[in-house]
Amino acid sequence: MQLEPAVLRLSASVSTEVEFGVCTVTCGIGIREVLLTSGCPGTEAKCIVRVEECRGPVDCGWGIPISEGLTCVKMPCIYIPPENRFKYVWRMFIPNKTAHILPNDAAIMEVCRDTHSVTFQCETQENGNEIASVKYMVYATTEMExxxxxxxxxxxxxxxxxxxxxxxxxxxxxxxxxxxxxxxxxxxxxxxxxxxxxxxxxxxxxxxxxxxxxxxxxxx
CATH class of the missing domain: 1.20.5 (Single alpha-helices involved in coiled-coils or other helix-helix interfaces)
Structure with missing residues (x-):
């Protein structure tokens, strides 16, 4: 779903003192609440004015797969809805070789295990700028056994x-x-x-x- 500001109808003369809630993520892109601290309806001390995006450091380190079996692994990129708003670049890292850009540009990728362990990385981009990056280690079949x-x-x-x-x-x-x-x-x-x-x-x-x-x- 697309995030839209939930604007509260208040009088123009009312003070618009606000504070920001905690971001839902510590890296990449997330959301946070914008709270009004004065002039809320009724007896409420604080009320939500809108929900907006928030950003953290680009590098999110090692991620946790959505699902992981003995044969295949399903891995997600970092994003907020709608996922088609962003561009996703998947890279595969093999020891002693140059990183290989994969043709898959989806937010979620499923790969099957090989005879060697492989590192995958997903870069989330918006307007040509990288806003999040996460890595996954896909272990070889023998190592999983x-x-x-x-x-x-x-x-x-x-x-x-x-x-x-x-x-x-x-x-x-x-x-x-x-x-x-x-x-x-x-x-x-x-x-x-x-x-x-x-x-x-x-x-x-x-x-x-x-x-x-x-x-x-x-x-x-």
Whole structure:
């Protein structure tokens, strides 16, 4: 969609103090709100007067593909709607070779992986001036398979570690519940526990007395 100023109808005598919102991008081209700080309708302290373009540094560094599979990668240029307003120049960089300008002039390009990793760059131009530039690294098929194997191996190790951790937590929880249950049982049944303890102590005393008597008899 095309951005058009959303102008607020205000009296000419009203003060037009404005401030600018944060740009939606840190590089290339984006949009920002223009806010009125005085004379807004009702009790609003601020209100939007319009939306306008904003610019950042041209070089946006390395971008993130729209989609990335084991065979192909889909990469976007930097732009704001409408995309046909700008001109797009795609370049392909191969080590030890001169950059090659591709015939593709669309805002989005899809390429398939090769046997070697390749760097692509999209330049967004307006009226012959470069306003944004972004790069993408398209890894070779073998490198992607290696990365996938590493990721799967790391996930397997994490899964095993998580299983061990869960087992330890469950075991500790069961032991804790058992100890707490035993303590609660002893507190609720103090009389029974006390009687059992006293009967056991009495039996132990009788056993000791019998043992002493036997010792005396043996001495005699």
């Amino acid at each position: 290696t990365k996938k194997s590493r990721i799967e191996g790391g996930q397997s190790r994490r899964t095993m570690t998580d299983a061990i951790l869960v087992f330890c937590l469950v075991t500790g929880l069961i032991v804790t519940v058992g100890v707490i249950s035993a303590m609660v049982f002893m507190i609720l049944n103090r009389a029974v526990v006390k009687s059992i303890w006293e009967s056991k102590s009495g039996q132990d005393n009788q056993d000791k007395k019998l043992a002493n008597r036997r010792s005396l008899c043996n001495l005699e």
